[in-house]
Amino acid sequence: MSFPKMRLDKVCRITMGQAPSGDSYNFDGHGLALIAGAGDFGKETPEPKKYTTAAGKRSEEGEIILCIRATIGDLNWSDKKYCLGRGVAGLFGHKDKLDQKYLWHWLKNIAPLLKSKGKGATFLQVTKEDICSLEIALPPLAEQHRIAAILDQADELRQKRQQAIEKLDQLLQATFIDMFGDPVSNPKGWDIFKSKSLFQAPPRIGTTTPANGEGIPVVRVGELGQFHIDFEKCGRVQISESDFKKYELKNGDLVLARAIGSKNQLGKCSYFSQYFEPVCIDSHVMRLRPDPKKMHPLWFYFLLSSDQGKKILQSKGGATAVQFNINSAQANDLDIALPPLSEQAKFVEIANKILKNKDSHIKSLEKNNLLFSSLQNQAFNGTL
CATH class of the missing domain: 3.90.220.20 (DNA methylase specificity domains)
Known part of the structure; x- marks a missing residue:
């Protein structure tokens, strides 16, 4: 089933960021946290480094923060109010027309298209018109909710698999330290x-x-x-x-x-x-x-x-x-x-078992990524 397409700015508020004056920056928590670009992004919500007492453009809780310079297309959720700097834009769908989670997944899907619009000699950047002119397939809100829920579940599977891989990496590090101590301070006296x-x-x-x-x-x-x-x-x-x-x-x-x-x-x-x-x-x-x-x-x-x-x-x-x-x-x-070679060998034996487990998770993650990509394509061409 095909759905009507509309310019994004017809169904979404788009706020382009603006750099506050340099003398307003601080690292002491005064004012609003500044999101200048992807360098201030976390996995899903921002991890800001600076604050500003002269915030101009701001995001609201629940808004999507889109990177528009260099790493164009990266996304974070605004979990509270932030100052939007020059390298980002804020997107909030009109509640009677566009579901935020549907918008999130759609933006992830069209990120390559948005990146292709980037221009600039030093680093690529997209304009407000580049974003506004994107055409989004717009099923009824109930259908948007359904599509977003399916993609959320598929994405959650990917995230859990990724978390398992990260925990195995942490286990490797912890095992190394447990067996040999900190290699800098050398508490075991090797x-x-x-x-x-x-x-x-x-x-x-x-x-x-x-x-x-x-x-x-x-x-x-x-x-x-x-x-x-x-x-x-x-x-x-x-x-x-x-x-x-x-x-x-x-x-x-x-x-x-x-x-x-x-x-x-x-x-x-x-x-x-x-x-x-x-x-x-x-x-x-x-x-x-x-x-x-x-x-x-x-x-x-x-x-x-x-x-x-x-x-x-x-x-x-x-x-x-x-x-x-x-x-x-x-x-x-x-x-x-x-440490002695015999102790090194003991660690390597343990590490190889952990790596074998990790490799299994990596292969499963690759399958999850393929499934998610397939679901994305189906979701936005009307066949999901």
């Missing part, structure tokens, strides 16, 4: 070694040859996932055989982001096990090759990717005007509180 003495080969920064779509896969920062490398997104690079031997990845290697925009990302790391073809790294990442006779590679991975392990890297890393980085000499100079 012997301290410089990382250089625990590597089989010196840390290696990758090739500067740009990817051109041909040759062998090259791992960059963007392909580093939690534990796994996303090979489907890898570029390809043509390098000589001698250069490949410098930059290749072997089973048990760690790939570390070494040049990134945020200090908090320093320590983003993936573990390489195998791939069906040769793989190398580019210059924004670093290869670490632990000596398995001294340090279990998987144990070292969990150390570096833990919150405490990242502090070890951050304590050594430096910064330029545009990015945070860590070089080979600094990677060689890490202080590692090293």
Whole structure:
């Protein structure tokens, strides 16, 4: 069944944000919390960092806050009144025409279309007319409620699966700390070694040859996932055989982001096990090759990717005007509180069981995402 379409501004109040004067900002809770852009978004409701005593445009409780700059299309619910900054807009459906939850799911569905309207040299941004001119399929309110309820239930399944994955990650971290203590303060008194003495080969920064779509896969920062490398997104690079031997990845290697925009990302790391073809790294990442006779590679991975392990890297890393980085000499100079190999192996055995469970949840989440996407398409083309 097809439903009539209407311009969004005919059935929805759209409030474009406005930046308050800079001298009104504070971090002490005076005035209204400022939502300047997606950087102030939480999972579902805002996590603001600043306040303003000169709020101009404001949101109401129950309003949808839409990001209109850079990460166009991101959404949060307004759980109270906020000041809407320049990077966001507030949307509130007319109660006699448009259900807010239906609007939420519809905005999620058309986010790619909205992003395609973005313009700008420094960063993309959409205008009020870009938003107003969007055409929304408008079934009767009762049908909107029904569609929103189905999508809510499907989304809840996805969220529960995601929460299970996050809890398994927390369990991994908690198990590591329980067995070995904080690797920074070293409360269990493990012997301290410089990382250089625990590597089989010196840390290696990758090739500067740009990817051109041909040759062998090259791992960059963007392909580093939690534990796994996303090979489907890898570029390809043509390098000589001698250069490949410098930059290749072997089973048990760690790939570390070494040049990134945020200090908090320093320590983003993936573990390489195998791939069906040769793989190398580019210059924004670093290869670490632990000596398995001294340090279990998987144990070292969990150390570096833990919150405490990242502090070890951050304590050594430096910064330029545009990015945070860590070089080979600094990677060689890490202080590692090293438990015996037998204790490392016990942890790895436990971790592999948790990871197997996590992998099962990830596969289920992928199925939930496909189901949700299918339901979205059906919901907004009138076949749900």
